[in-house]
Amino acid sequence: MTDRTPAPTNPLGTTLRRVAKRAFNAEAATAYLFILPSLIGFTVFYGYPAVRAVMISFTEWSLLRAPRPIGLENYERLLGDPLFWNAMKVTGLYVLYNIPVQTIVGLFMAVAMHRLTQSLVVRGVLVLPYLVSNVVVGLAFLWVLDPLLGTFNTFLGWFGIPRQPFLGSPEQALISIAGINIWRHMGFTALLFYAGLQAIPKELYEAGTIDGAGEWRLFRHISLPLLRPVMVFVLVTSVIGSFQIFDTIAVTTQGGPVNATRAIVWYIYENAFQFFRMGYASALSVVLFLLLITVTILQMRFLQGSRSEME
């Protein structure tokens, strides 16, 4: 943009600086006008509510009466709330079921595509589930996994496996939801890894092949190490997303059976919008936020080591 003004050692320099300053002000005024709409959106729907959420968490508020300040009571209550700890357990288990399978299958798909086909159609098909809404996916699987008439039970029947209740049983509901989301996300994960693989110079693979390396060694010593930045991104974003599982639960199990799928965001939703405990729900959401920050920092530390490969 405009060059930096020279150090003002003479009257001419002072004049120049004054001109520059005026231009700067005009430029700033323009800039504020450009930013204004987004700044309103940011302040009203991001900045202010972020602060307000913390403030609400120190109150008891049913929306019927004015909020009553109660200090840290919501946070104390949360520590003794078995449903909160259940939600933590359910969410943690869900992340553990979901992330490893999704990442490994996605990685396999990506490597297979990278080595076998550049086909856009294959990529389009595999990413299709990611493009449709969680609601659609949830409904489709509610039907596919139906205990009585579902296609999946028919399929299991071919192998002599008896009908399973899936979403209808406390033991299988959470795994079923994890399976549904693995199905939805594996193709997208693959697409991200595939993009990463394409950025790796082909010569490396050629050199490796000439040296007699097989597919496994090419993967182990070339693809995997060079995919590290993509891996960090995929894991960090999918773990953050996974912790916030909500839509699928809203469509399929609504937290049940019993408490088997009452994950943290669903539990917060119930408190806020079904029981109208705004203070308690906000406290829960603040705890979720702190937890996500911690998990993300730990992941970055752990995955990136001392190297700074991101960006």
Next chain:
Amino acid sequence: MTRRPARLPLGKAIGWLVLLALIVVTLTPFYVMLKTAVSGPGTLFQQARSLMPLEPTTVHFERVLGLLSPEEARAAGGSGAVVNFPRALRNTVLFTVVVVLGQIFFSAMAAYAFARLRFVGRDLLFYGYLSALMIPNIVLFIPNFILIRDLGWLNTFQGMIAPFVLMTPFAVFFLRQFFLGIPASLEEAAKLDGSSPFGTFWRIILPISRTPLVTLGILTSIQAWNEFFWPFIVAREADVRVLTVALQSFQTSSAYGMPDWAGLMAATFLSVLPIFVLLIVLGRQVIASLQFSGLK
């Protein structure tokens, strides 16, 4: 060299086999959806074991689209729980169009200022925007719900679009990265020709940013079309609800007794048709956009 041609095809064959299996797994639920939607009324119990639809018909699509009288619809298996599909579709289209246009335009303006103009507090503000990316939705949704309620905007269109129409931190961040790479000489020339800042933005910056704008447009459209959580909180009444919310309530409203699976699958299938069309027409751009979304 003599060994490899024999070994590679086997590995390749296995690779292809697994890849094909994953493609089948990916497509099967969509096929089941379509198969159920076109199966004749009363075949629900037999059709689970059949690969092909039994007594194929379009009657479920017709009743979902409201082309049949209530009596006819009930005769075809309607549970009486009516999803006003045309209405919900209209709401989703409107929501998507307004959110995409507003969000991209206003975010582009902000991104331009962040990338190109100098003003006090620029970096601080930008980091403020960026840090909002870290906040889980649910944290913001509680105060935002209260605000929308206090404004009297529950169950209104403006309440539904408000948090998305002026910006998202991602859109600003994404476009700023691109604008930073535009050579400054282009704008200098326009400025010398007496173009106003907004004129420069409108006539120079936006046209040469077609590619990232299309990328962002695709990503935002898909997201808006599929948005569920926020509309589910603030706009659940039949008149204003979008497709995702309507489909969710269609399912939960039939909690006693058997859901109207054929109707539900017909509605679900119709709601994803636009995504299929988008993928078929703009496949290359869609896939490039998604790949890019990972490399931000």
